[in-house]
Amino acid sequence: MNAIVDTRTPDPKKFIKGATGDWEIIIGLEIHAQVTSQAKLFSGASASYGGEPNAHVSLVDADARHVARDQ
Numbered sequence: 034m035n036a037i038v039d040t041r042t043p044d045p046k047k048f049i050k051g052a053t054g055d056w057e058i059i060i061g062l063e064i065h066a067q068v069t070s071q072a073k074l075f076s077g078a079s080a081s082y083g084g085e086p087n088a089h090v091s092l093v094d095a096d097a098r099h100v101a102r103d104q
Contacts, residue, residue, distance in 0.1 A: 048055035073080050078091035 076093045079089045
């Protein structure tokens with residue numbers, strides 16, 4: 034797995050003084066999207082809405098390879 038490396042150079046002039054030390058404000062952005070597809074990208078399982086819990090899950094979705102390896 035690739036680690037995310039922060040290559041920024043913090044600017045101490047932009048730090049906020051705190052009781053336990055200086056703080057740097059970092060604002061992140063999280064985006065959610067609804068895709069209108071009839072298939073999943075890495076799985077052959079159905080992408081339909083509804084159904085019983087875990088009815089639209091394949092071995093790839095559940096990552097069951099770890100379960101089989103541990104037995």
